Amino acid sequence: MNMVQAINSTLDMKMAADDSIILLGEDIGKDGGVFRVTDGLQGKYGQQRVIDTPLTELGIVGMAIGMAVYGLKPVPEIQFQDFIYTAMDQIINQMAKMRYRTAGKITVPLVLRTPYGGGIRGGLYHSQSGESYFVHTAGLTVVTPSNPYDAKGLLSASLDLGDPVIFLEPKKLYRFQKMEVPENDYKVEIGKARKAREGDSITIITYGSMVPTVLSAVEKNGVDADVIDLMTLSPLDIGTISTSVKKTGRVMIVHEAPRTLGMGAEISAMISERMIEYLYAPILRVTGPDTPFPYRLEDHYLPDEKRIMDAVDKLLKFR
Amino acid sequence: MGKKEVEKMTEVINEQVEKEKHIRGFGAMILSRTLDKKIITAQRQGRVGFYTPTMGQEAAQIGLSMALSKDDLLYEYYRDVPMMLHRGVPLEIVLNQVFGNRDDLAKGRQMPSHLVARDYNFMSVPSPVATNLPLAVGTAFAKVYRHEPGIVVASFGDGSSSTPDFHSAMNMAAVFNLPVLFFCENNGLAISLPVEKQTKTEIWKKAEAYGMAGFKADGNNMVEMYRVAQQAVDHVRSGKGPALLEARCFRMGPHSTSDDPSKYESDIVQDGSDRDPIVVTQNALKAMGLINDQLVDKVKNESIRIVNEKFDQQEKVPPPDPETMFQDVYGNETWIIKEERGEIL
Numbered sequence: 001m002n003m004v005q006a007i008n009s010t011l012d013m014k015m016a017a018d019d020s021i022i023l024l025g026e027d028i029g030k031d032g033g034v035f036r037v038t039d040g041l042q043g044k045y046g047q048q049r050v051i052d053t054p055l056t057e058l059g060i061v062g063m064a065i066g067m068a069v070y071g072l073k074p075v076p077e078i079q080f081q082d083f084i085y086t087a088m089d090q091i092i093n094q095m096a097k098m099r100y101r102t103a104g105k106i107t108v109p110l111v112l113r114t115p116y117g118g119g120i121r122g123g124l125y126h127s128q129s130g131e132s133y134f135v136h137t138a139g140l141t142v143v144t145p146s147n148p149y150d151a152k153g154l155l156s157a158s159l160d161l162g163d164p165v166i167f168l169e170p171k172k173l174y175r176f177q178k179m180e181v182p183e184n185d186y187k188v189e190i191g192k193a194r195k196a197r198e199g200d201s202i203t204i205i206t207y208g209s210m211v212p213t214v215l216s217a218v219e220k221n222g223v224d225a226d227v228i229d230l231m232t233l234s235p236l237d238i239g240t241i242s243t244s245v246k247k248t249g250r251v252m253i254v255h256e257a258p259r260t261l262g263m264g265a266e267i268s269a270m271i272s273e274r275m276i277e278y279l280y281a282p283i284l285r286v287t288g289p290d291t292p293f294p295y296r297l298e299d300h301y302l303p304d305e306k307r308i309m310d311a312v313d314k315l316l317k318f319r
Numbered sequence: 320m321g322k323k324e325v326e327k328m329t330e331v332i333n334e335q336v337e338k339e340k341h342i343r344g345f346g347a348m349i350l351s352r353t354l355d356k357k358i359i360t361a362q363r364q365g366r367v368g369f370y371t372p373t374m375g376q377e378a379a380q381i382g383l384s385m386a387l388s389k390d391d392l393l394y395e396y397y398r399d400v401p402m403m404l405h406r407g408v409p410l411e412i413v414l415n416q417v418f419g420n421r422d423d424l425a426k427g428r429q430m431p432s433h434l435v436a437r438d439y440n441f442m443s444v445p446s447p448v449a450t451n452l453p454l455a456v457g458t459a460f461a462k463v464y465r466h467e468p469g470i471v472v473a474s475f476g477d478g479s480s481s482t483p484d485f486h487s488a489m490n491m492a493a494v495f496n497l498p499v500l501f502f503c504e505n506n507g508l509a510i511s512l513p514v515e516k517q518t519k520t521e522i523w524k525k526a527e528a529y530g531m532a533g534f535k536a537d538g539n540n541m542v543e544m545y546r547v548a549q550q551a552v553d554h555v556r557s558g559k560g561p562a563l564l565e566a567r568c569f570r571m572g573p574h575s576t577s578d579d580p581s582k583y584e585s586d587i588v589q590d591g592s593d594r595d596p597i598v599v600t601q602n603a604l605k606a607m608g609l610i611n612d613q614l615v616d617k618v619k620n621e622s623i624r625i626v627n628e629k630f631d632q633q634e635k636v637p638p639p640d641p642e643t644m645f646q647d648v649y650g651n652e653t654w655i656i657k658e659e660r661g662e663i664l
Contacts, residue, residue, distance in 0.1 A: 022460075054491060059490070062484065062487065067461045069442065071465065090450060102424075102437065103424060103425045103647050105435060139649065161650070191653070238654065
């Protein structure tokens with residue numbers, strides 16, 4: 001199945017087992033969501049469990065928090081991550097801080113799902129990669145799968161975590177690949193990265209929509225690269241990163257989001273602080289530029305094979 | 320006893336219950352005022368860091384609280400100490416929070432006036448105003464979904480009526496027909512901005528536009544406030560959907576201890592003056608024959624004694640262990656926080 005089907009079937013499986021799981025969002029009921037991720041679920045579970053809400057992102061998130069603090073396990077959907085900003089007050093000041101401000105007496109077990117990133121010709125307001133905003137906020141867990149198998153396992157783990165999870169779905173990969181996804185419930189551990197490919201000469205750290213782009217570039221060009229798919233952006237899996245960096249001594253980070261204070265900045269700083277003596281070359285970043293996301297020029301915006309290979313060459317040649 | 324006699328006895332008992340309710344409410348007003356004055360004075364003496372006084376809003380809050388039951392849940396805001404005391408939150412809990420000491424239920428993490436009292440059905444206070452309102456809608460949904468009794472109350476000030484959270488929450492509560500009572504404590508000022516400059520309409524009238532019932536009450540008189548609050552609560556409890564209750568009251572002092580109201584307000588209601596809700600309520604209860612001067616004096620003296628005693632007692636509690644700063648961010652501590660704790664402590 002593809003990623004849309006994997007997420008849909010996971011929600012279905014979990015909802016069947018746990019009546020505290022409630023979905024809410026814009027057009028998620030009858031319409032099944034604009035990407036059809038929740039297709040058929042309202043028909044199966046009713047309007048009390050798959051709620052079509054008024055058009056208010058802050059309301060959706062705030063209402064979900066109010067459910068979560070009172071024993072339910074809501075899964076709010078924000079139609080496009082680009083629309084989430086009116087809810088940022090709720091996310092940063094309520095969702096992320098509730099456990100802390102009540103010393104654990106009130107907690108917020110919820111999974112906020114939202115599609116992010118480019119690849120669908122969405123222009124400025126249907127393409128953003130705002131992961132840094134969430135990663136910068138203490139109290140949030142941020143995950144992003146890059147294939148259907150991980151999407152199911154991460155979603156299942158997120159629903160069982162007991163704390164708020166920002167579940168970022170790379171919309172470019174929604175229907176990008178089909179793969180075998182087990183029918184049973186399984187978990188992909190939160191906080192653990194995955195080796196998408198083993199190699200010895202260079203470490204490429206990436207996540208979400210850039211995983212297939214990186215894999216295809218290094219395979220096509222015969223690069224002996226260790227490719228890490230982070231899957232969890234907060235908290236980062238420093239263990240997997242360290243092992244690889246110590247092995248290769250050459251590191252690059254690839255993401256769609258703008259470069260300044262993107263994930264690459266944090267990862268680069270962590271590596272510099274902990275293992276600079278293992279590095280043979282500076283840490284490079286291949287990212288989206290520090291501009292808004294353009295409509296017609298999307299292909300120029302997104303990191304591609306050429307930019308990835310330019311950086312690989314630079315790193316491998318560095319003496 | 321015949322049927323008539325039973326009815327008569329029930330009436331007498333009900334009357335007695337109502338009498339006691341009023342006396343208890345008034346007692347909580349006095350206790351709250353005493354505590355407020357104590358904390359404000361202590362703040363000036365440097366014994367307390369900060370406070371948002373509640374003086375002037377006692378009758379509004381307690382009048383509503385009298386109409387609530389123990390199953391009802393409250394999303395309070397930072398000026399709701401009187402209501403908390405009335406619902407049985409012990410002075411120690413309030414004072415520990417004000418001192419931010421080791422025994423504070425939230426480990427001294429928030430500024431004073433931001434209380435946690437989950438065991439008393441209070442859902443805790445964030446500083447950004449009105450952000451609790453959408454949560455109240457979600458919690459009301461959860462209560463209905465679980466077939467639990469009780470309504471959800473979300474309180475806020477007049478300034479909050481301008482926020483998107485107010486709009487979203489009012490709209491959603493009405494669309495989903497949920498048992499939420501939106502309780503606006505209109506004290507006429509949002510820090511320095513008078514309510515006339517906050518909004519062009521009377522706040523309770525906004526209810527109609529959202530498709531819910533609106534109520535306006537004299538929040539300066541506990542007896543009158545209770546009467547109207549009971550109507551609003553009954554409406555929400557009956558399943559007719561949410562309601563907006565606006566209580567007109569005063570802020571008899573600064574927004575917070577860091578604020579100087581003389582810069583923007585020339586007509587601050589004075590403690591003990593004719594417009595002071597304690598004086599108004601006291602006169603009403605006297606006219607009803609429920610209290611007399613002797614009783615009032617007794618309650619005032621006892622309040623002072625208790626507040627002083629508890630204040631001195633809780634002031635001695637040491638601050639929280641620095642270690643606690645790193646707790647409760649996540650259910651499972653992350654390696655990052657663990658490492659940072661090691662670096663700092």
